[in-house]
Amino acid sequence: HMGRGTAQHVDTMLIVVNANMKALETAKRLHELSLQAGIKQAFLVGNKIENEAQRKTIENFAEKASMEVLEFIPFDQKVVEAEMLGETPLKFGESEAIKAIERLFEKLLQKRYLNKFD
Structure with a gap:
């Protein structure tokens, strides 16, 4: 259940x-x-994206639904391997998924900063 009480201290939702x-x-x-x-803000984040067709599916849906896609996180075998070992993917070197999450974080910070002036 999501109501005003649930959202009382939430200003941004990532879906x-x-x-x-x-x-x-x-x-x-x-x-x-x-x-x-x-x-105030709700954004889509595409996850485990393996190809351009999946990316386009989300982009097209978001456009029709008047939603904003903030980032696409690619499928990354390094993340799967880390999960199987109960480890953080950060221990497994360069990861495209981690890079995408870092971009997502930067975009969130930027949007939060810009919205302080609205």
Whole structure:
């Protein structure tokens, strides 16, 4: 359940999705609920993206649903291996997924800074 009480101290919601239609429809509903609950910003984050077709599926859906995609995190075998070992992916060297998460963090900081002046 998500209501105003849940969202009281939340100013930004990240809705993490993969490229299947059920996940995207759920994301659309979560986006609507978050705005109704008073959350000022809600963004999509594509996760475990393996190819351009998956990326386009999310982009096209987001455009039709008037949602903003903040970042795409690629599928990364290093993350899978780290999860199997109960380790942080940071121990496994260069990771495209980690780089995408760092970009996401920077974008969030930028949006938070810009919204302080709204």
